[in-house]
Amino acid sequence: MSKPKKTPRPRAETPKGFRDYFGSEVTHRAAMLRKIAAVYERYGFDALESSGVETVEALGKFLPDVDRPNEGVFAWQEDADADKPGDWLALRYDLTAPLARVYAQHRNDLPNPYRRYAMGPVWRNEKPGPGRFRQFYQCDADTVGAPSVAADAEICAMLADCLEEVGIERGDYVVRVNNRKVLNGVMEVAGLAGDDKAAERGIVLRAIDKLDRLGPEGVRALLGEGRKDESGDFTDGAGLGKLEIETVMDFVNSYEPISNALSKEASNAEAEGDKERADKLHAARYSVHGAFLEKGDRVHYGAYRHIWNQRVIDHLRRVVGDSPVGFQGVEELQQMLELLKASGHSDCRLQIDPSVVRGLGYYTGPVFEAELTFEIKDEKGRPRNFGSVAGGGRYDDLVKRFTGQAVPATGVSIGVDRLLAALHAKGRLDDTAQGPVVVTVMDRDRMADYQAMVAELRQAGIRAEVYLGNPKNFGNQLKYADKRGSPVAVIEGGDEHANGVVQIKDLILGAQIAENATLEEWKDRPSQYEVPRDQLVVKVREILGLHG
Structure with missing residues (x-):
């Protein structure tokens, strides 16, 4: 008689792309969430806690970097083997898509505009990597029902205040701002307007969003035939022609021509003996070199970023040409600068940056990211800036999917785990939390x-x-x-x-x-x-x- 087989013991290990958090990590996160919530509440936002599970239909087509609803998210079908299978359900991949569902469902009972904040974990079924996990915390604030660009400016101001509240000092961050309408105008100029070009526009968006990681040549490859990464994986490109690629790159890579123009003007000012003007022009250039400057220099040069921002806006006006939507986007950027200045949030904390497009497809107007500008070392010991810790923008069509009526909305999402990692890198967290x-x-x-x-x-x-x-x-x-x-x-x-x-x-x-x-x-x-x-x-x- 054969011996019964032993039931194998389960492996005691976390699933790939996930991790466990202990002691001080949990308490530091809780403390950070309390600080951010306090800022949100000072700005008049109310708390909301929605379900961690949504129908795939409610999440919609705006899944991260994917084309099919069962990819990019953790999804399953209720009663899949039944004669009449149930709905496809998924763990939420962000806190914005669920808000659209909540507002559409309860809009008759909610104030208009509706200002809410939400905090909690989200899940993405994506390829994990160093510091990139499939579960992470987000901390969102959104205004639904406000069409004015003042709502976008307020979100940017609140984001800056949140960063400083949790311990990111002024000079160590910048809120980078762009407008999808400007990009739509560029797309129009490049011949990418119309429903039949939707797939190509999506690839272009995701390509531009990777400029910091891939550099201009990597983005060019994705705008063209495609790109193979270091692991050998190939990503299909948008298939644009050379002229179309250059039109898009002229929009995205505005840094070089503006920097060169400022440098030339500074040299001319020096030759004319106008040292004060030359110093200001040099400072405007250096204001975007944050990662490779000492903190005191970043603060000093940031005071002249208004010169840089105005040059970028002037450059964008030329790039969008006669496109009405592009022109509208540029004017909204100008208004945001004026509103933020009026609220005490000067250009020192804000940078107009055409490379910010945000990868998700639901954004329709201003988009923004908070980038930490201090220097760290990568795994090979090379200097680099820490990078983005928050992002958001305007998404006027997301609620419309449920109601059939246009509902303006704008908001921001703060990556809490990224922020904690940044504070740890700066030595501002005590990992030896006091025990009992x-x-x-x-x-x-x-x-x-x-x-x-x-x-x-x-x-x-x-x-x-x-x-x-x-x-x-x-x-x-x-x-x-x-x-x-x-x-x-x-x-x-x-x-x-x-x-x-x-x-x-x-x-x-x-x-x-x-x-x-x-x-x-x-x-x-x-x-x-x-x-x-x-x-x-x-x-x-x-x-x-x-x-x-």
């Missing part, structure tokens, strides 16, 4: 006494716990406290109990003494204190205050 005070167990029969100590500490607002492992080996209890990052251990044996005292061990000071002090210093700086039992909370507070 640990009350050790010296006598199993007096567990009630130890629980009473913990209760007193908790009632005083101090994080605390009783050691619940095997108390036989006291050294293991202190090792446990050390592993938890505990600042203090409380010790009460039989003698201490009889004398009405407790021993309080300052674990942080003890570690410092053990690491740095001489024997004489160690004797003079005790890290363990004996105090009356009724002074337990007072002494623990005192120690925590020293290390707070």
Whole structure:
């Protein structure tokens, strides 16, 4: 008789493209979400929590980088094997498409305009990579029902305030702004208007959106026949001709001609002896070199970014030619600059950048991204700027899919995990989060006494716990406290109990003494204190205050 086969044990590993978060990572994220929510609420936005699952039909055709509804998202069909299969459902890939459904469903009960913010995880069934996961947090704010470009300007102002609220200092970021209407005008000039060119326009959008990663030549390849990446995967291109490609690139890669023109004007000003004007023109050029400047220089040069922004707008007016929609987009960019200046958000924090198009297809007007401009090292030790941590724009047609009526909307999504990674890279996060005070167990029969100590500490607002492992080996209890990052251990044996005292061990000071002090210093700086039992909370507070 053959032996029954053993059921194989499941592998203890996270699925590909996902990760687990522990301790300080979770608390840092929660703290960041509270700070961002506070800014959103100051601007008058209300919280909304929608379902993590939507019908694929509700998510629509605007899936990230895909053409079929079962790709790009995690989707399944209800009762797939039944005679009448149910709906296709999917985990939400962002928080914007669900908002369109919510507004359409509840619009009669909601104020108009409706200003909401939402926070939570989203899921994308995409190829994972370094720092790129299939589940990540987003933190969105949107205004639905406001057609004015003032709503877009307000979102950009709020985004800047959020970055500074969480610890990204001025000079370390810039909000880059463009307008899809300008791009539509360029498409029109390049012969890509009309429903029969929709597929090509989609490829063009995604190609431009990858300019920072692929560079101008990589984008040119995607505008043409296509591109093979380092892994050998081939991405089909838009199939544009040389003239069409150059028209699009003249729009996207405006940096070079504007930079050259400013440099030439600065040289002329120097030759004429006008050093003040020459310095301003040079500063305007340097204002877009953020990643390779010292922070003080970034702040200084940013003060002259208004010169750069106006030159870009003038350049875009030439590029769109006679296109009415293109001209409208340029005028909206001009209005946004004026409105942001009026609200105290100067060009120091804002840059007009035609390369910002956003990859998703539902944007219809202004689009924006927040880019961190400080320098980090990549995996090969090469300097680069940190990159984008937030993005959004206007999407006036998304709700219309449900209602049949045009509903203007604009919003932004902040990538919380990216922001946390940025603060970590700048050394502004303490990954050694303080653990709880640990009350050790010296006598199993007096567990009630130890629980009473913990209760007193908790009632005083101090994080605390009783050691619940095997108390036989006291050294293991202190090792446990050390592993938890505990600042203090409380010790009460039989003698201490009889004398009405407790021993309080300052674990942080003890570690410092053990690491740095001489024997004489160690004797003079005790890290363990004996105090009356009724002074337990007072002494623990005192120690925590020293290390707070």
